[in-house]
Amino acid sequence: MGSTGFSNCDIGQRQRLGITEPISLSGPTEYDVAKTRELEKYLQDAGLYENQDEAICREEVLGRLDQIVKIWVKTICRAKGFNEQLVKEANAMIFTFGSYRLGVHGPGADIDVLCVGPRHATRKEDFFGELHKMLSEMPEVTELHPVPDAHVPVMGFKFNGVSLDLLYAQLSLWVIPEDLDLSQEAILQYTDEQTVRSLNGCRVTDQILHLVPNIQNFRTTLRCVKLWAKCRGVYSNVAGFLGGINWALLVGRICQLYPNALPNMLVSRFFRVYTQWRWPNPVMLCTIKEGSLGLQVWDPRRNPKDKYHLMPIITPAYPCMNSSYNVSLSTLRVMTEEFQRGDEICEVLFFTLKEKM
Ligand SMILES: Nc1ncnc2c1ncn2[C@@H]1O[C@H](COP(=O)(O)OP(=O)(O)OP(=O)(O)O)[C@@H](O)[C@H]1O
Numbered sequence: 163m164g165s166t167g168f169s170n171c172d173i174g175q176r177q178r179l180g181i182t183e184p185i186s187l188s189g190p191t192e193y194d195v196a197k198t199r200e201l202e203k204y205l206q207d208a209g210l211y212e213n214q215d216e217a218i219c220r221e222e223v224l225g226r227l228d229q230i231v232k233i234w235v236k237t238i239c240r241a242k243g244f245n246e247q248l249v250k251e252a253n254a255m256i257f258t259f260g261s262y263r264l265g266v267h268g269p270g271a272d273i274d275v276l277c278v279g280p281r282h283a284t285r286k287e288d289f290f291g292e293l294h295k296m297l298s299e300m301p302e303v304t305e306l307h308p309v310p311d312a313h314v315p316v317m318g319f320k321f322n323g324v325s326l327d328l329l330y331a332q333l334s335l336w337v338i339p340e341d342l343d344l345s346q347e348a349i350l351q352y353t354d355e356q357t358v359r360s361l362n363g364c365r366v367t368d369q370i371l372h373l374v375p376n377i378q379n380f381r382t383t384l385r386c387v388k389l390w391a392k393c394r395g396v397y398s399n400v401a402g403f404l405g406g407i408n409w410a411l412l413v414g415r416i417c418q419l420y421p422n423a424l425p426n427m428l429v430s431r432f433f434r435v436y437t438q439w440r441w442p443n444p445v446m447l448c449t450i451k452e453g454s455l456g457l458q459v460w461d462p463r464r465n466p467k468d469k470y471h472l473m474p475i476i477t478p479a480y481p482c483m484n485s486s487y488n489v490s491l492s493t494l495r496v497m498t499e500e501f502q503r504g505d506e507i508c509e510v511l512f513f514t515l516k517e518k519m
């Protein structure tokens with residue numbers, strides 16, 4: 163686990179992050195430093211951090227998986243009759259995203275992984291066919307479940323006991339360079355919808371990390387908010403509440419609004435801001451860009467279905483989408499009550515401590 167960003171430089175000196183000016187540029191007091199240490203200890207005691215051995219094991223698994231997709235792409239090139247030079251150049255690689263990439267995963271959590279392959283490595287025959295076959299023959303791989311017809315097609319499995327969700331992006335490139343930059347918009351060109359959706363996870367995660375002023379403070383605050391949401395029963399995308407990505411974006415916005423605050427303060431501001439938030443005003447980390455590829459972006463003035471979103475939380479990478487379309491009137495009411503409850507608890511704590519001082 164990394165340490166808290168106490169050395170936070172003054173954001174006033176740097177480029178502004180977010181679509182508005184910050185609410186406050188105040189930095190931490192000694193009290194905040196002490197309280198944030200206590201908060202970190204609490205999170206650690208709650209078992210939220212994986213140990214060194216587990217972390218190494220995950221890295222080894224990811225290293226192995228990268229080797230496997232590289233072997234896979236060469237195997238299919240040979241089978242398609244490519245000459246040895248093309249086989250030699252053929253490449254595929256993996257990228258992590260989701261909570262693992264954000265650095266807020268707990269012990270035993272799944273790793274979200276994207277496999278990126280060239281134009282001749284197809285999703286149906288090569289990814290869900292040959293790669294699936296290769297994985298199914300490996301003794302390290304268990305519980306292999308391909309879901310090719312999902313909105314975002316995925317292959318779930320365990321590798322040496324580590325749970326992975328593997329997506330596939332079939333790019334229009336003939337050769338995948340090792341230094342491939344997924345953030346460039348051109349990467350989406352001439353790809354299918356499933357590839358755009360699959361790439362989105364990585365592009366969004368990377369953007370979040372770019373758009374928060376202090377990553378370590380963001381991580382600690384997000385871990386705390388995720389723990390709270392799970393305890394209060396409001397952590398679930400499928401049940402109409404919010405999932406990992408939504409909580410990450412909500413916390414990211416608070417970090418932008420209070421760029422110099424430490425996690426103890428950010429948690430209390432989180433409850434304050436979202437208690438007062440006037441939904442359906444969207445929460446966004448950056449402006450929604452139209453892009454040059456003509457893909458549909460979230461726009462309630464133009465897209466009729468976007469008008470009905472009750473709690474829009476917009477993803478920051480092109481094509482920007484609402485990540486919380488499942489929220490209903492009743493789940494929004496429950497979450498609003500929970501934000502209020504959190505806010506009241508923070509307020510009581512603050513005044514009790516002030517009286518003692
Ligand atoms: N509703 C959604 N809208 C946009 N992207 C999504 C959505 N659900 C998932 N994703 C993408 O897939 C990634 C993985 O999703 P997942 O639900 O595993 O969240 P997570 O951030 O990894 O949290 P958890 O700790 O619960 O696994 C997210 O980080 C996000 O990039």
Ligand SMILES: [Mg+2]
Pocket residue numbers: 260261262272273274406
């Ligand atoms: Mg995940």
